Amino acid sequence: MRNVIVFVEHKGGQTRKVTFELATEARALADALGGKAHAVVLGGGAGGLAERIKAYPLDLIHVSEDGDVDRFLIDPAIDYLERVAKSAGPSLILVPNTMYGRDVAGRIAARLNAGMAADVTQFGVEGGRVACTAPKLGGVAITTCLFKNTDYGVATVRPNAFSAQADGSGAEIVAIEKPAGRSYAMTIEDDVEEASGELGLEEAPAIVSGGRGLGGPEPFETVLKPLADALGGAVGASRAAADAGWVPYSLQIGQTGKTVSPQLYIACGISGAIQHKVGMRTAGTIIAINKDGASPIAEFSDLVVVGDLFQIVPELTKLVKESKSS
Amino acid sequence: MRFSIPEVSGSVKIVVTVKLVPDTNAEKKIDPASKRLVRAGMETVLNPYDEYAIEGALKIKESLGGDTTVTIFSMAPAASKEVLRKALAMGADDAVFLTDAGLEGSDVWGTAFAMAQGLKKVGFDLVICGGLADDGSTGGVPGALAEYLGVPGFTNCRRVDVTGNTLKVQRETDSGYQVVTGAMPALVSVTMAIGEPRYASLKGIMGAKKKTIATLALADLGLDHAVGGDGAKTEVATIAAPPVREKARIVEAADGAAGAKVIFDLLKEKKLV
Numbered sequence: 290m291r292n293v294i295v296f297v298e299h300k301g302g303q304t305r306k307v308t309f310e311l312a313t314e315a316r317a318l319a320d321a322l323g324g325k326a327h328a329v330v331l332g333g334g335a336g337g338l339a340e341r342i343k344a345y346p347l348d349l350i351h352v353s354e355d356g357d358v359d360r361f362l363i364d365p366a367i368d369y370l371e372r373v374a375k376s377a378g379p380s381l382i383l384v385p386n387t388m389y390g391r392d393v394a395g396r397i398a399a400r401l402n403a404g405m406a407a408d409v410t411q412f413g414v415e416g417g418r419v420a421c422t423a424p425k426l427g428g429v430a431i432t433t434c435l436f437k438n439t440d441y442g443v444a445t446v447r448p449n450a451f452s453a454q455a456d457g458s459g460a461e462i463v464a465i466e467k468p469a470g471r472s473y474a475m476t477i478e479d480d481v482e483e484a485s486g487e488l489g490l491e492e493a494p495a496i497v498s499g500g501r502g503l504g505g506p507e508p509f510e511t512v513l514k515p516l517a518d519a520l521g522g523a524v525g526a527s528r529a530a531a532d533a534g535w536v537p538y539s540l541q542i543g544q545t546g547k548t549v550s551p552q553l554y555i556a557c558g559i560s561g562a563i564q565h566k567v568g569m570r571t572a573g574t575i576i577a578i579n580k581d582g583a584s585p586i587a588e589f590s591d592l593v594v595v596g597d598l599f600q601i602v603p604e605l606t607k608l609v610k611e612s613k614s615s
Numbered sequence: 616m617r618f619s620i621p622e623v624s625g626s627v628k629i630v631v632t633v634k635l636v637p638d639t640n641a642e643k644k645i646d647p648a649s650k651r652l653v654r655a656g657m658e659t660v661l662n663p664y665d666e667y668a669i670e671g672a673l674k675i676k677e678s679l680g681g682d683t684t685v686t687i688f689s690m691a692p693a694a695s696k697e698v699l700r701k702a703l704a705m706g707a708d709d710a711v712f713l714t715d716a717g718l719e720g721s722d723v724w725g726t727a728f729a730m731a732q733g734l735k736k737v738g739f740d741l742v743i744c745g746g747l748a749d750d751g752s753t754g755g756v757p758g759a760l761a762e763y764l765g766v767p768g769f770t771n772c773r774r775v776d777v778t779g780n781t782l783k784v785q786r787e788t789d790s791g792y793q794v795v796t797g798a799m800p801a802l803v804s805v806t807m808a809i810g811e812p813r814y815a816s817l818k819g820i821m822g823a824k825k826k827t828i829a830t831l832a833l834a835d836l837g838l839d840h841a842v843g844g845d846g847a848k849t850e851v852a853t854i855a856a857p858p859v860r861e862k863a864r865i866v867e868a869a870d871g872a873a874g875a876k877v878i879f880d881l882l883k884e885k886k887l888v
């Protein structure tokens with residue numbers, strides 16, 4: 290494979306930072322492979338978004354604003370992506386490792402009979418082949434895999450694992466022709482947003498996360514949120530907190546929630562179960578505030594402060610705020 | 616073949632795909648030589664996420680009544696076959712076990728490709744998958760399966776309503792949920808919100824011993840591509856241990872302010888504030 294294609298995930302033209310991370314990494318990989326860097330932007334708002342993505346070092350941005358992409362679940366998007374992949378020739382397709390991204394990856398991998406690498410945090414090019422590095426088995430192994438027997442590879446890429454660098458180079462924007470003779474079977478009747486449109490968890494530089502130790506919904510707002518705000522970050526949660534209905538599932542971090550790699554992760558009243566750990570263990574600095582110094586989270590934290598989160602967090606918020614204003 | 620008949624009449628044939636994985640709570644280790652998981656002494660269990668898929672299937676069966684059936688389908692090494700009894704004990708009617716030495720070393724592509732052919736042989740109106748496998752965690756198989764089966768793939772469903780031939784699902788998204796409609800034959804994958812998996816009753820456990828586990832081998836599938844390690848589209852080049860984090864510093868906080876100070880000092884040292 291020589292080319293690199295970025296699948297852009299967005300909603301009505303609003304995208305996340307990972308798009309720009311992928312665009313930047315696509316350039317580096319395409320250069321190493323001697324091919325071109327492409328992006329595919331589909332559905333309502335695609336045109337406007339393509340203009341923004343243009344600031345990143347891509348060669349071609351393929352756009353379609355076809356309403357079918359928003360009316361029908363996934364199938365039209367896969368048809369368009371397939372079309373671009375076939376016209377670009379052998380390529381590596383990059384999608385964000387999100388719920389939607391994983392769906393796209395599985396579908397396009399089958400459509401193109403391609404190999405698939407999941408949750409990639411690092412790429413390399415060795416002798417013209419792409420190497421994908423990803424943590425596996427809850428982080429006990431870091432594996433590097435290569436594609437074989439195929440012209441195409443698909444990688445789901447962990448948000449926040451790569452840096453984004455605009456260079457204003459101005460890719461060419463081209464329209465994708467509608468694939469002919471398709472009819473779609475899964476109709477989206479309703480699309481409901483439950484999380485507020487704040488900073489996405491995956492791209493937050495700092496996450497203040499709460500678990501069962503919070504004891505109810507209010508402390509997420511009154512105790513954790515002020516600290517997250519002071520740090521310029523976002524609030525996350527364990528599954529126990531989401532299961533209890535204290536926060537929406539969209540804030541859940543872990544194997545069945547979001548995978549995050551912030552620079553700073555502060556776990557408050559979270560014990561550190563394996564399913565939680567796999568979603569956050571690649572964070573830069575991990576700090577736990579827990580009543581119990583022997584809880585499993587101590588095994589993968591940099592610092593554990595043993596004490597009551599309700600006393601510590603507000604004091605910490607004060608210190609962070611003071612440091613900002615001084 | 617039932618697969619090619621889109622009309623569903625009264626009885627729905629549900630097939631649940633179940634992966635068999637190493638005990639989810641066991642400490643995992645990689646053998647540096649074979650680059651494989653050390654499975655010695657590790658129990659094989661139903662992928663926990665697939666227990667939710669079974670629960671979803673049994674709920675649909677109960678709501679539809681009639682001749683609706685639930686078949687378990689799994690692709691795994693021969694030695695794991697009996698693990699499927701647990702799924703039968705939960706209430707599934709029968710099972711099909713796809714096993715062959717030639718399938719060893721299959722990647723996402725090979726797994727989905729071979730399973731799709733097996734599912735076509737078995738026949739179905741509705742395939743139900745778990746959301747992800749606890750060991751591999753790629754979550755790529757359900758989408759790839761739908762693609763190879765040529766049926767609609769409703770992923771990440773937390774609610775599935777079947778009326779006649781039509782499906783109405785609520786599926787989780789990164790920021791909320793969607794309501795999506797379509798028709799069978801189809802594939803759905805479920806999330807944990809579908810409902811807690813039921814326990815097998817004593818009667819269920821006894822009954823499971825008499826239920827059929829049919830086996831399929833590679834030769835039964837008539838695949839036109841090599842699968843297993845040879846046909847795989849990915850190969851593992853290296854396996855390394857993760858960078859060691861230094862042991863956590865554990866500090867008892869005398870009070871809130873003291874605890875906060877320790878954290879704040881680390882944030883300053885790391886230039887995080």
Ligand SMILES: Cc1cc2nc3c(=O)[nH]c(=O)nc-3n(C[C@H](O)[C@H](O)[C@H](O)COP(=O)(O)OP(=O)(O)OC[C@H]3O[C@@H](n4cnc5c(N)ncnc54)[C@H](O)[C@@H]3O)c2cc1C
Binds near residue numbers: 499
């Ligand atoms: C199939 C499956 C998938 C799962 N997926 C996920 C997932 O994606 N994400 C996830 O997070 N979990 C997941 N879980 C659940 C996981 O196993 C744990 O049950 C969960 O993470 C525990 O949440 P917790 O740490 O908030 O609660 P607990 O384990 O109950 O821990 C609470 C902690 O708070 C501390 N504490 C209590 N009060 C205070 C206080 N005042 N001050 C300081 N500390 C205090 C306690 O010492 C304790 O360590 C999954 C489980 C299963 C079976």
Ligand SMILES: Nc1ncnc2c1ncn2[C@@H]1O[C@H](COP(=O)(O)O)[C@@H](O)[C@H]1O
Binds near residue numbers: 633634726751753
């Ligand atoms: N070998 C297998 N046999 C049966 N089902 C499988 C197998 N591998 C994956 N699946 C199904 O695909 C889902 C997602 O797995 P994965 O994509 O590997 O994370 C699982 O929950 C199963 O329903």
